[in-house]
Amino acid sequence: MNKLSKVGLALVLSIWMAGPAFAQESLTGTVRDQDTRERLTGVAVKIANSYTGVSTDENGRWELPMPDEDEFTLEFQLLGYTTITRTVYKNELDGPLLVSLTSALRELEEVIVQATRASENTPTAFTFVTEKEIDEQNLGQDMPFLLNMEPSTVITSDAGAGVGYTGIRIRGTDPTRINVTINGIPVNDAESQGVFWVNLPDFASSVESIQVQRGVGTSTNGSGAFGGSVNLQTSTLNPESYARLDNTIGSFNTRKHTVRVGTGLMQDHWSFDARLSKINSDGYIDRAFSDLSSWYASGGYHSEKTLVKAVAFSGSEQTYQAWYGVSEAQLNDGNRTFNEAGTDFGQRTEPYDNETDNYSQTYFQLIWAQELGDHWHLNNAFHWTIGGGFFEQYKVNDFLPTYGIYPLSGTDTVTNSDLIRRLWLDNDYYGWTGSAQYLKEGQLELTIGGAFYRYEGRHFGEVIWARYAGDSEIRDIYYDNDAVKDDASAYVRGLYTLRNNWNIFADLQVRQVNYTFLGFNRQLENVEQDDQLTFLNPKVGLSYNTLRGHKAYASYSIGNREPSRQDYVDTTPESRPLPETLRNLEAGYHIKERNWSAQANVYWMDYVNQLVLTGAINDVGANVRVNVPRSYRLGIELVGGGQIGRRNPLRIEGNVTLSRNKIREYTEFVPTFDPNYTRIDSLALATTYTDTDLAFSPSLIAGLQASYTVPKLDLTVTLLNKYVGRQYLDNTQSLEKSLDPFTTSDLRLQYDKSFSSVLKGLTATFQINNLFNALYSPNGYTFSENYLFDNGAGGFDQTGATAYNYFFPQGGTNFLASLGLRF
Structure with a gap:
């Protein structure tokens, strides 16, 4: 293991081991946009079946008095977004609540890919690449190069510059064993089972988000995922x-x-x-x-x-x-x-x-x-x-x-x-x-x-x-x-x-x-x-x-x-x-x-x-x-x-x-x-x-x-x-x-x-x-x-x-x- 990898391992372990302790004297949290991850201002946060409620501030934060009940329900509502509820168990509270709202009009577009994506509660390994993260890296190189920093990935380019024929391996498995879908529709070639990113130049400029699953993952469309899946x-x-x-x-x-x-x-x-x-x-x-x-x-x-x-x-x-x-x-x-x-x-x-x-x-x-x-x-x-x-x-x-x-x-x-x-x-x-x-x-x-x-x-x-x-x-x-x-x-x-x-x-x-x-x-x-x-x-x-x-x-x-x-x-x-x-x-x-x-x-x-x-x-x-x-x-x-x-x-x-x-x-x-x-x-x-x-x-x-x-x-x-x-x-x-x-x-x-x-x-x-x-x-x-x-x-x-x-x-x-x- 060289010096850089030792430093990387030490830093990741340090992040893993560290963490602040929270005292729970009141009920607090933050609300974000599910897609952009921006903090939302003016979200109505209310304890269900009560008159107690507040609105989020300019940083998307809110604070409410802690209810007496051991179990209660919170409602989150904002014009243009889908209203959600969250059941809270007081004995499990150990920090601020993190909540995301989905645009009402965008919600149906999310349904398109949800069928082949893992959700937050799905018991599998995955990472999520946002539009902002894609945009920061999108300088003309092919899609595999935008995923270089994802866990367990190795990328390559035949021409050596990241443009042309490129590929990605996940956990050592080759591209023919990685299932790729766009809007839930399979992209892998039906016969060779590979994905030729050279046929999709600058496609990243039209991508909103990417989910990378490692392992078999959830059921998907097309050939089976044998090392991972990439859902765009x-x-x-x-x-x-x-x-x-x-x-x-x-x-x-x-x-x-x-x-x-x-x-x-x-x-x-x-x-x-x-x-x-x-x-x-x-x-x-x-x-x-x-x-x-x-x-x-x-x-x-x-x-x-x-x-x-x-x-x-x-x-x-x-x-x-x-x-x-x-x-x-x-x-x-x-x-x-x-x-x-x-x-x-x-x-x-x-x-x-x-x-x-x-x-x-x-x-x-x-x-x-x-x-x-x-x-x-x-x-x-x-x-x-x-x-x-x-x-x-x-x-x-x-x-x-x-x-x-x-x-x-x-x-x-x-x-x-x-x-x-x-x-x-x-x-x-x-x-x-x-x-x-x-x-x-x-x-x-x-x-x-x-x-x-x-x-x-x-x-x-x-x-x-x-x-x-x-x-x-x-x-x-x-x-x-x-x-x-x-x-x-x-x-x-x-x-x-x-x-x-x-x-x-x-x-x-x-x-x-x-x-x-x-x-x-x-x-x-x-x-x-x-x-x-x-x-x-x-x-x-x-x-x-x-x-x-x-x-x-x-x-x-x-x-x-x-x-x-x-x-x-x-x-x-x-x-x-x-x-x-x-x-x-x-x-x-x-x-x-x-x-x-x-x-x-x-x-x-x-x-x-x-x-x-x-x-x-x-x-x-x-x-x-x-x-x-x-x-x-x-x-x-x-x-x-x-x-x-x-x-x-x-x-x-x-x-x-x-x-x-x-x-x-x-x-x-x-x-x-x-x-x-x-x-x-x-x-x-x-x-x-x-x-x-x-x-x-x-x-x-x-x-x-x-x-x-x-x-x-x-x-x-x-x-x-x-x-x-x-x-x-x-x-x-x-x-x-x-x-x-x-x-x-x-x-x-x-x-x-x-x-x-x-x-x-x-x-x-x-x-x-x-x-x-x-x-x-x-x-x-x-x-x-x-x-x-x-x-x-x-x-x-x-x-x-x-x-x-x-x-x-x-x-x-x-x-x-x-x-x-x-x-």
């Missing part, structure tokens, strides 16, 4: 009209330009919002440019009981590929920015200038939320996602029959040629999600929900140029593989509050998946397979809340997940892998006080048949993932934060994750090649390991950030630090195949000034990333090969396993500068 809610109603301009420039020729406008609430019912964004970056890695654009539009009808909202957003990207990484040999020679893309693995001296990924994706959502009586809410959403694009690649001296190209009759036989190919994907993803919710404050939260989706994907390839074209015709298709996937689920979830502040949680989901794929694969082999799977995902839990804001909880969940497209396409029914199962136990304690908070969460994630790469070759000669019977993750997460000083100018927040991530038994297979580089499967090397670390699962992750606000200058200075322990590139726990631990520090200066004129506000931000120029790689991959060579005595000897490591280096010290104008 798009911008909700802004009652006032507005316009906003944001411009960012930075290192690596990074630029972001964003325009946002909104009508506010018109004629008491209608609102419209729109955004246009453009992002460009040359990337840290050679030629790894990104040319991204996006738009967002929404329009809605709002009343106290009805919300009808249409949302559409789209993203287009062209990125020069950097997904091959940088070889260990190049790194050792100091070539940290070397890019192999465009050279066909070094066979072409001058890189091809258009080795690019080109893709666009457009989302349509129609949402209807309805309040039925005092307690029931109905939510329906219909969605359609249209995607299409290609990856263009130069191949040197490739074998033409692979592409269905053969020599013309009467000509010299030419079987190999340089060529340029495009690998296409066109898809449609459409369906429905819905839920009915019964919400009775302080007693019962009941949700009955379901979803149905269909995915239709077409995978095909074409050769757009060849030096020797043979008998090919323009727009010939050399492989065509269509796929259809139906996904249906239903769930019921309840949270019941007992009189003594105990909460009982239960959640049961049934999910059925039907997957059919047919046509030809790239080897021109006919593929006709289908699979039908039914999953039962139960969750139970218990939590205890005190009125002061303390919470103890425990839960047990089971999640199941189907294999991905590649697991199916590269197998036969006989070698097809089994679905994965995760048994997840979470337990924790959460403290919330006026100026500080702390949380400890212990987790146990027990996997059955987890899919991992072993190097094994199946019955069709493909190197695919296989099931390992048993593996697990055991860890503790400590999260804390506090404000120090008069008017709280200094805020410190930190998190530490200590974990043990193991495969109980794992067999690695290393392929063997003869001197002509022909694979000999019968001579593959097999080595069995026991109790080894899971790949990409650091045993220590720590984050620490400190913010100091100078009120008279409207200036906030924030220092952000992140430590990530050693990660292994595969499951052998080999030091030679690992990523070194690293520490990064970012410094952000932000000036934010409000005005009462046409210009309502100005925000200027200057951020230095990687302040101390750390040379690090958060991601990579490895493969090994064994070679036969002539021993000079009429036979062959073997080299043994030779490992080839590739890394994704991140940029050194760099900056981003942004200016935002609010009208």
